[in-house]
Amino acid sequence: MSNSSLPEERELLRQIARGDESAYTLVFNHYSKQVFNAAMLYLKNTTPAREVVQEVFLKIWLKREAMSDVEDLTGYLFILTRNHIYDSFKKQATQLKAVDNFVQLQPDAIEDTDYRLQERQYDHLLNRAVSSLPPERKKVYIARKEGLSNEEISHKMNISIHTVKKQMQLAVQTVRSFVKQQLHI
Known part of the structure; x- marks a missing residue:
């Protein structure tokens, strides 16, 4: 000046x-x-x-x-x-x-929301698949998902370990097939 x-x-x-x-x-x-x-x-x-x-x-x-x-x-x-x-x-x-901090947080929020929505949809699909299992196979599958060992399931359901293994194998195949069919894979 x-x-x-x-x-x-x-x-x-x-x-x-x-x-x-x-x-x-x-x-x-x-x-x-x-x-x-x-x-x-x-x-x-x-x-x-x-x-x-x-x-x-x-x-x-x-x-x-x-x-x-x-x-x-x-x-x-x-x-x-x-x-x-x-x-x-x-x-x-x-x-x-x-603004930069806000923008950086947005993709995480969007991804997190998308992830949660997708996870809920997969859970719903899995529950439908498990619901379609025959009653005994369903019990074996749920017990295994709850963390019980084959031996514990065998004692709890009063069936042989071989039967537990076979029912679990068939349950996994059925669930896998159901999910693939629903997802058109």
Whole structure:
């Protein structure tokens, strides 16, 4: 920003501190182009640079009581401009990071939902296959899926281990065939 100061700048700043709108307008008209040019150095885009001018001068008006303490208005405006732009960059970076995190989580959520839906469908299909088994074969199959050994099933159902093995083999074949038929494999 150039060092072309307004004559009686200190007096204008005191008037702004007291709420004088005409003094504020004079300062705005004189320095807004310099603030715009400084913003363009960083942003390289006129629309955001104009927004920075508005934000910087809005901040001056909102904090006008402190303006009588400003020694170098040109330097003060440059610092306000730079800080506003840096804060905007930080905010954008935070927003981009949040969006990136959100996007990274979405495929997992979609895959997880798809997986759960598919798993429920397979469970339903398996239950239908097991339900179609003859009663004794069904009991052997369910007991085995519950973690019982062939010997435990044999004792529990009062049948030979050979019968347990044969019923389990037939149950697995029937379930496999049923699932293949339903899935058109």
